[in-house]
Amino acid sequence: MSKQYFSTSLTPEAHPADIFCVETTSEYAITSSGNSTLKLWNAASNDHEQVLTINTAHRLGIHHVCANKELGLIAAVGFDGEISVWSLQDCSCRAVISDPKTAYWAARFSADGEFLAATSLDGGITVWNTASEDFEKCGELETKGSSGLAIDYSNDGRFIASGHENGGLYIFSTETARLLHSLPGHIKAVRAVSFSPLSKLLAAGGDSNVITVYDVTSGEQVFNLSGHSRWIMSLDWNFTGEYLLSGSFDKSLKIWSIEQTECVSTQTESDSAVWAAKWTKTAGTARPQGFVSVGIDKTVRWYREATGG
Amino acid sequence: MSFTQGDDVIEECLDYRSEESREEILGKIETLISDLMAGVAETGLAAIRLSNRRAAESIRFDKEKLHLTARDAADTKQNIIAFPGPTILNSWRFAVLMRTLDIISESLTSGKVVTKRDIYYRETWLFRNQAIVDRIVDDIGRTLNVPRAALGIVAAQKGLACGTFCMHKKDGTLMAVEGEIQLIPPFEEIKSVDVMDIDFVLVIEKEAIFRSLCSSKFYNRADIGRSILVTGKGYPDLSTRQFISNIAACHPDTPLFGAVDSDPYGIDILCTYKFGSRAMAHENSHLTALKMEWVGVNVLEYEDGWTKLSVGDRKKALKMLSLPWMETEAAMAMRLELQRMLFLGKKAEMNVVGTEANSVITYLTQAIKIRLDALITH
Numbered sequence: 001m002s003k004q005y006f007s008t009s010l011t012p013e014a015h016p017a018d019i020f021c022v023e024t025t026s027e028y029a030i031t032s033s034g035n036s037t038l039k040l041w042n043a044a045s046n047d048h049e050q051v052l053t054i055n056t057a058h059r060l061g062i063h064h065v066c067a068n069k070e071l072g073l074i075a076a077v078g079f080d081g082e083i084s085v086w087s088l089q090d091c092s093c094r095a096v097i098s099d100p101k102t103a104y105w106a107a108r109f110s111a112d113g114e115f116l117a118a119t120s121l122d123g124g125i126t127v128w129n130t131a132s133e134d135f136e137k138c139g140e141l142e143t144k145g146s147s148g149l150a151i152d153y154s155n156d157g158r159f160i161a162s163g164h165e166n167g168g169l170y171i172f173s174t175e176t177a178r179l180l181h182s183l184p185g186h187i188k189a190v191r192a193v194s195f196s197p198l199s200k201l202l203a204a205g206g207d208s209n210v211i212t213v214y215d216v217t218s219g220e221q222v223f224n225l226s227g228h229s230r231w232i233m234s235l236d237w238n239f240t241g242e243y244l245l246s247g248s249f250d251k252s253l254k255i256w257s258i259e260q261t262e263c264v265s266t267q268t269e270s271d272s273a274v275w276a277a278k279w280t281k282t283a284g285t286a287r288p289q290g291f292v293s294v295g296i297d298k299t300v301r302w303y304r305e306a307t308g309g
Numbered sequence: 310m311s312f313t314q315g316d317d318v319i320e321e322c323l324d325y326r327s328e329e330s331r332e333e334i335l336g337k338i339e340t341l342i343s344d345l346m347a348g349v350a351e352t353g354l355a356a357i358r359l360s361n362r363r364a365a366e367s368i369r370f371d372k373e374k375l376h377l378t379a380r381d382a383a384d385t386k387q388n389i390i391a392f393p394g395p396t397i398l399n400s401w402r403f404a405v406l407m408r409t410l411d412i413i414s415e416s417l418t419s420g421k422v423v424t425k426r427d428i429y430y431r432e433t434w435l436f437r438n439q440a441i442v443d444r445i446v447d448d449i450g451r452t453l454n455v456p457r458a459a460l461g462i463v464a465a466q467k468g469l470a471c472g473t474f475c476m477h478k479k480d481g482t483l484m485a486v487e488g489e490i491q492l493i494p495p496f497e498e499i500k501s502v503d504v505m506d507i508d509f510v511l512v513i514e515k516e517a518i519f520r521s522l523c524s525s526k527f528y529n530r531a532d533i534g535r536s537i538l539v540t541g542k543g544y545p546d547l548s549t550r551q552f553i554s555n556i557a558a559c560h561p562d563t564p565l566f567g568a569v570d571s572d573p574y575g576i577d578i579l580c581t582y583k584f585g586s587r588a589m590a591h592e593n594s595h596l597t598a599l600k601m602e603w604v605g606v607n608v609l610e611y612e613d614g615w616t617k618l619s620v621g622d623r624k625k626a627l628k629m630l631s632l633p634w635m636e637t638e639a640a641m642a643m644r645l646e647l648q649r650m651l652f653l654g655k656k657a658e659m660n661v662v663g664t665e666a667n668s669v670i671t672y673l674t675q676a677i678k679i680r681l682d683a684l685i686t687h
Contacts, residue, residue: 016641017641017644017645017648018645018648018649018652020648020652034644034645034648059631059636060627060630060631060648061630061648063648063651063652079627079630079648079651080627103623121623147654149654165617165654189654273609275652296609
């Protein structure tokens, strides 16, 4: 059984150069690029017009963005290795987090918004308390020292997963701050990690071109998803947990059915590498879930499922 | 000196150097020494103020010309070198400065040119390493406000060129380059460069690839035309930069391309040709070729063969992204390239683009052809 998606709208030249990252909330899609501005796009309208700009101080560019709707916060990570946190309400800067000894790379808020976690290029993972005035550091996890390229929090808040440049893939318990699993399956860089919505499965992908999926409790690899011909740059589960969205350097997006453990749709609208793709957050709205992708072609592309016969 | 169109453009282009004669420069050095002696008589201390060329305070970014340039003499950071100094290091610095001034005076008086290497080898025990000589010579040039060439010091030749063109030397000889690889002579020796109707100039970072291109006669092709190929063997020395800057200025309609490895150092080499360097900020206007176009290789265009970006590579890339010209339109492609390298954590050497042997030649042919075609349809 295959699914059909089509692109409903696109904004070409959304940024003057590569769009490295996209994050979605129920109101916005947020994109970042090689300059210091974050752009916020209307997720609800048909045109998905730009509604806000946040001018950050990341003069060298921004490569990762994450957001938490409950908190009304966006965190942006720049090539300068610093994290800046912004309020969605008034676009003011809430905090700037930096460590002269290392550079942060990927960041993620916990589902309840209590914590912000980020990987560093020295392999470590740092956790901050968002409730405290200036984002107090409340935890540090160590790994073998290879740059952390990807991070995710499980929705139940119990786990953090990180993917690393040397193929390292780890699941930590947030309660005990201990390493639960060191997952095999990758010897090359892991660029994306994503927990399923019920926190039961973890998907990981990177330079091996294959997506590996694990049982979070046992650490067992339960299946693989092959089909991409180049590096996997991003992974995201839809809110029912039935489908996984992957974006790849091979210029395509793929939607995978978890039940059938196979690819049910491939989107090749882009003529250049996809850097990131996320499902839109439509839970609680009347809108059907779709997804949005960004990459080298500087275009923000929105997709929806084709309904009907 | 601004480059203008005209019949005497070649002469004008080459004669940027100091208007001051040897006598005048010798006079400046003598003044420096006599001031020093006067100081000794007064205070018992021999001291010279030497410009520090590389200090951040001495350099500013020229937003129009898009290169680093030296601040006025009054604003340049100066170090005082004195004898006797508070430490042995100070006394040594003084000795280095004096001996160098001595050798420079000698060469100016005799009319014989020396290379920085020659100077170093005169007193290796004193100078300790080549870098010390390199720095003091350029600092003296800045202090006296003359280009290094006017001090009678020429660079040892490093750059290579190939293709069909000729150079008229100041000593009256004609150096014809006919498909044979030639060392680029010190710029001071060149009267004019005659490029004879070529379609483009290509500068290549690595010598091995340059030689490969030469032996396959890349400079004379049916599909992309005739060209001059140049390599600076990595970071270009002054003579190579002057050579390229001069061709760019005197032949504004001839496309100038640069091909470097897909790593931060390759991009830095390209930027050195294009925007100049910190060390030579005071001479940059005659050393840059802003119109040089980066033609590759793009880090995304490989099939395989990437290596991991090292910690040092990352530092270099970040440092480069912070340079003033990186936010300008002219540097857009290079900025993006550095960001992509950082994003992927990858770099690659030009020679592994493509899977067959000599794929790099195919790659460069394509890259140049696209650009030449675009110019025609313009």
